[in-house]
Amino acid sequence: MSAETTSLVLRAAAGDALAWDELVSCFGRLVWATARAVGLDPEDAADVSQTTWLRLAEHIGGLRDPERVAAWLVTTSRREAIRVTRLESRTVPVDPWAELNETSDEDLSDVIERVEEATRLHEAIGELSGSCRELLLALTGEPTPAYAEVSSRLGMPIGSIGPTRARCLGHLRALLADIGAERPVSRETSR
Amino acid sequence: MSEHWEPEDVALLSSLTRILHDDPPPRRVYEDARTAFAWRDLAAQIALLEFDSAVDDEGFARVRAGSGVRRLSFRHPACRLAVEVHRVEGRVVGRVEPAAHMDVEVRHLQGAIPAVVDDLGFFTCDGVPRGAISIRCRPSGRDPVIDTEWVTI
Numbered sequence: 001m002s003a004e005t006t007s008l009v010l011r012a013a014a015g016d017a018l019a020w021d022e023l024v025s026c027f028g029r030l031v032w033a034t035a036r037a038v039g040l041d042p043e044d045a046a047d048v049s050q051t052t053w054l055r056l057a058e059h060i061g062g063l064r065d066p067e068r069v070a071a072w073l074v075t076t077s078r079r080e081a082i083r084v085t086r087l088e089s090r091t092v093p094v095d096p097w098a099e100l101n102e103t104s105d106e107d108l109s110d111v112i113e114r115v116e117e118a119t120r121l122h123e124a125i126g127e128l129s130g131s132c133r134e135l136l137l138a139l140t141g142e143p144t145p146a147y148a149e150v151s152s153r154l155g156m157p158i159g160s161i162g163p164t165r166a167r168c169l170g171h172l173r174a175l176l177a178d179i180g181a182e183r184p185v186s187r188e189t190s191r
Numbered sequence: 192m193s194e195h196w197e198p199e200d201v202a203l204l205s206s207l208t209r210i211l212h213d214d215p216p217p218r219r220v221y222e223d224a225r226t227a228f229a230w231r232d233l234a235a236q237i238a239l240l241e242f243d244s245a246v247d248d249e250g251f252a253r254v255r256a257g258s259g260v261r262r263l264s265f266r267h268p269a270c271r272l273a274v275e276v277h278r279v280e281g282r283v284v285g286r287v288e289p290a291a292h293m294d295v296e297v298r299h300l301q302g303a304i305p306a307v308v309d310d311l312g313f314f315t316c317d318g319v320p321r322g323a324i325s326i327r328c329r330p331s332g333r334d335p336v337i338d339t340e341w342v343t344i
Contacts, residue, residue: 012228017228020225020228021225021228024221024224024225025221028216028220028221028224029215029216031224032216032220033216036214042214042217044343045216045220046216046217046219046220046223047321047322047323047343048343049216049220049223049224050220050223050224050227050300050322050323050343051322051323051341051342051343053223053224053227054227054230054300054323054325054341055340055341056227057227057228057230057231058230058231058237058338058340058341060231061233080342080343082246083243083245083246083342083343084245084343086245086246087245087261087278087344117206121206121207125207136204136207139204140204140207140208162195165200165204166197166200169200169203169204172203172207173199173203
């Protein structure tokens with residue numbers, strides 16, 4: 001994956017709009033979630049996301065470490081989000097100034113970890129087989145659905161739901177392990 | 192249901208539930224991110240943000256009320272640019288140096304707003320939308336265009 005990310009960055013830097021779109025699909029959620037995690041409302045987070053991608057477009061040819069583009073995006077989005085929390089007439093958390101001073105490196109790396117976890121999970125779900133994805137999505141409904149309901153919705157015998165669920169979660173876990181090993185985003189950003 | 196659940200399965204399924212009920216980015220966020228690529232201009236040089244009252248001026252950050260004006264300055268070897276952003280009014284007032292024969296426009300994701308630069312380098316730009324902006328300074332003659340880094344206003 002990191003080789004693939006590098007190639008997307010290099011292709012985009014050379015002017016390939018499809019590679020750029022692919023970068024947006026891979027990391028759009030990460031950029032957004034980073035701004036949200038700083039405490040921005042959806043409108044501000046959308047603005048920060050816009051700025052972050054414009055900055056990347058501007059700097060993509062000069063990235064020192066193209067395979068770490070995700071870390072670059074997280075750092076840029078977070079910095080920009082912090083600027084925005086300090087603007088008077090925008091929606092701000094109760095007291096961003098105090099809050100920011102109190103934000104320790106540990107808090108920040110917690111936030112980054114949560115964002116990364118969400119990103120990895122989305123990516124892993126995307127790579128699951130269709131039937132596993134359907135089952136897991138059905139099981140995560142709110143409120144938690146009864147097996148009988150899942151069974152009739154997916155046309156799966158009630159007795160196989162448990163074992164299939166365990167197998168699908170196993171696949172998901174394996175995908176997560178692959179993704180985690182291939183894209184360790186937090187190394188630089190949580191420093 | 193009295194079947195056996197592995198504790199790690201319970202944990203994974205509950206993270207999954209949380210993430211799926213977490214807020215996904217609106218479609219516009221992806222659309223804007225794709226559009227951003229079109230703003231790339233290989234011929235342009237970049238003026239870096241060197242001062243932002245929102246983070247570099249403790250008084251501004253602490254008081255926050257005040258005038259509601261944010262000051263930004265950008266630096267490039269061939270040009271200096273200082274602006275005030277009046278966000279509520281959608282106005283950007285600034286000064287570019289050197290002033291001679293410089294055209295200025297404020298770029299945003301949907302377009303660009305040209306500004307008239309007077310002989311001292313002052314300019315005012317109205318109708319600037321909220322969101323990401325970059326200011327383009329275009330010297331006359333063959334000198335390259337200079338764009339500021341994008342900032343969120």
